[in-house]
Amino acid sequence: MFCDKAIELIRELQRMSDGQLPAFNEDGLRQVLQEMEALYEQNQTDVNEAKGGGRADLIPSVKLRHCCLLRNKRCLTAYLYDRLLRIRALRWEYGSVLPANIRFHMCAEELQWFGQYKKSLASFMRSLGGGGGLDITQDMKPPKSLYIEVRCLKDHGELEVDDGTVILLKKNSQHFLPRWKCEHLIRQGVLEHIMS
Known part of the structure; x- marks a missing residue:
């Protein structure tokens, strides 16, 4: 039957509807x-015969095959596009290095x-916010609170918070600070987020 193989490709993706690849x-x-x-090729042959021999009875067959061609094309496009959407989502989920078992399921063009x-994405993030850029792949879900508890891993000096209060960051001291104010210090290794 025409288009069965193309439809099977789509069904294969539907079986993995949980976002897996x-x-x-x-x-x-x-x-x-x-x-x-x-x-x-069959359509080309029938069109040439219909034109040259005046065989109008071949037109319905040509139209049927043309519709099958269009359906196959749509199914292939949907298959490839859905895979690209899943691969794009994997970048946001796993970061810039994919696990080997996921890379194994990708073809060379998809890896490219x-x-x-x-x-x-890296170029875009570098263009955002100052010299170091901004990692927009972090904190994909909003934080539960705007303040977090942190421990100072090394002496850093003073840190001024929004209300003008100055906090002295000494080694092993613990503080309850606004998340946005201390994220860069956590990345630098000055502070450590204490999970409760």
């Missing part, structure tokens, strides 16, 4: 493309696309 089905993709090539997306 199934293995790239190169064989299924190749079979759909071969079917499309055969449909196209992931590398380009990773570079584009």
Whole structure:
């Protein structure tokens, strides 16, 4: 039956609806493309015969095969686009280095696309906020509170908070500070977030 292999590719993605990435089905993709090539060649033959021999009875068959070609094309496009959306989501979930078991399920072109997306995202983040950039992949969910408890890992000196209060950051001292005020100090290794 026409288009069965293309529909099977879509069903394969639906079975993995939890956002996981199934293995790239190169064989299924190749079979759909071969079917499309055969449909196209048969249409070319029938169109030439209908024009030259005046055979109008071939037109419905040509239209049917043309609709099958369009459906296969839509299914292949949907398959590839859905995979790219899942790969893009993996960058936000896992970071710039994907686990080996996920990379194993990707084809060479998808790995190349992931590398380009990773570079584009890094370039965009560098262009945001000052010299060091801004990592927009952190804190994908809003924080539960605006203040966090931190421990000072080394002497750092004074830190002024919003209300004008100056806090002395001495080694092993603990403080309850606004999250945004101490995130850069946590990344620098000056402070450590104490999980309650």
